[in-house]
Amino acid sequence: MEQQTKTGAGKVYLVGAGPGDPGLITLRGKYLLERAEVVVYDYLANRRLLRYVSPSAEMVYVGKRGGVEHSHTQDEINAMLVEFAGRGKTVVRLKGGDPFIFGRGGEELEVLAAHGIAFEVVPGVTSATAAATYAGIPITHRGYTASVAFITGHEDPNKSTSNIDWSKIATGIGTIVVYMGIKNLPHIVRNLIDHGRSADTPVAVVRWASTPEQQSVVGTLATIVDDVRESGIKPPALIVIGEVVKLRESIDWFEKRPLFGRRIIVTRTREQASELVAGLEEAGASCFECSTINIEPVDDYRILDEALERINEYHWILFTSINAVRHFFKRLYAKGMDARDLKGPDIATVGRSTAELLLEYGINADLIPPVFTGEGLAQSLLDLGVEGRNILLPRAQTGREILPETLRGAGAQVTVAPIYRNVPPQGRKEELRAELERGKVDLVTFTSSSTVKNFLAMVAAENQQELERLLSGVKIAAIGPITAKTVTDAGLKVDIQPEIYTIPEMIRAIIEGLRSD
Ligand code: SAH
DSSP: OOOOSSTTOOEEEEEEOBSSOGGGSOHHHHHHHHHOSEEEEOTTSOGGGGGGSOTTSEEEEOOOBTTTBOSSOHHHHHHHHHHHHHTTOEEEEEESBOTTSSSOHHHHHHHHHHTTOEEEEEOOOOHHHHHHHHTTOOSOBTTTBSOEEEEEOOSOTTOSSOSSOHHHHHHHOSEEEEESOSTTHHHHHHHHHHTTOOTTOEEEEEESTTSTTOEEEEEETTTHHHHHHHHTOOSSEEEEESGGGGGHHHHOOSTTSTTTTOEEEEEEETTSOTHHHHHHHHTTOEEEEEEEEEEEEOSOOHHHHHHHHTGGGOSEEEEOSHHHHHHHHHHHHHTTOOGGGGSSSEEEESSHHHHHHHHHTTOOOSBOOSSOSHHHHHHHHHHHOOTTOEEEEEEESSOOSHHHHHHHHTTOEEEEEEEEEEEOOOTTHHHHHHHHHTTOOOEEEESSHHHHHHHHHHHOOSSHHHHHHHTTTOEEEESSHHHHHHHHHTTOOOOBOOSSOSHHHHHHHHHHHHHTO
8 A cells, every 4th residue: 555665665644733632633644643653743733642653653752843942953854754764664744733834844845755755745724724713713704805815924024035025915915824923023013014904904813722722812903012912922823814803703712612721630540431521621621631540450350250150140230330341341251251141130330321331332221320329329229129139249349338238238148349450550640740839720520539549649748738738729529429528538628519420410510610710
């Protein structure tokens, strides 16, 4: 499939990463990242895209932050691409936005072409369209403008001749979008006004478009220099000039989302679906995902294995977590069994998410308690009568004893089968501390007691006073009463708690709880 120009030569894929939001890379770009052996990326490409890259791939950061840190010169980057491809590697050169729009993509490809190296280019969403879109400015609009120009603002204002013909741009184009123009903003504004553009023309400056850090300011050619200075907006930012900017008043949507600008620490297990993060981000929040637990299999499955041998003797199987469902089926399949072998016992889950996952394994839960806790489940079972019943509880190695004890107390035989372990992860401790020290965090979310305990262990505060200092101004959301109790037992206060213990309800409660601030 690979087109090769020289025997043994690799290929370079010049891929547009999009403007910032990692969701804006193309499917082709993602596909290539997954298959790359080497990824050469720079400052504007979102690091979160690197999660698609295979762990065995080599990653090279080449910086290039407009004048601030030139970690590699363009010549060095070109040489690097030639070198990797020459060694037969599949290289992805990942660039912010679109590689061919002020991205020096053309220069890199000329060098590759000169060396006879095969290449492909994958376009990306350029930051101009992203900035306009996410600032609520249609870059063209029938009622306002029929033309757009993308220009660079990077030109040295002291240069005697300019590549930009300001006299034509100023009055000949409807919407003007300026890349790399913040430093030269006064010069750009002056040129446009001097060449006949009205000083009342609306202008928007948008920084880090499409990301949770997006910041924007709107003014006119007459005011924008002062507006930008006052707002403190720094590069990377785009300048959008033209009558279309007015439309933002009615269709600004991105920055209006309920959690926009909120910083939330989401504690969770690495394996858990990122439903919570996705929901919070959809509402505009910027999430710091902090894995406080790693889920690992147990060394010894003896109890579960024995139970599976005589699974038809059980009246109930109880699933109290998503991880229990996953690890149970993993083991079931490993033993050559499947859902058909479970037709004997009735099956209960602690809540709705667990039941939904169970359904993916082909089983409709027979019982979901109205209250999604171990106690709630125990109560529902007691109501049905458990005396003399055989109950299998596959779960974490260390778990709460309330459910098995209550059931045993009512005369049931309960087999507790440990099938996974919660292990606190090592990394990210420093990052978490730094995040809290910065003082920008609005909220921490907890979805189980273990996340609370492990979070506290990771924060590693010297004493209660230090813990309170680190968490001052930070609200706490707990998914349910058990988790909440673990929080209050640690001397902290729960600010947000949903009435129904599910992730969607938790998201709703967070939106509600932070709105009133
Ligand atoms: N190839 C890129 C542009 C690279 S030039 C693209 O197609 O978008 C670098 C300039 O792009 C920055 O100085 C800034 O003006 C702009 N830029 C890139 N990403 C941006 C973002 N997320 N928000 C605002 N401006 C951005």
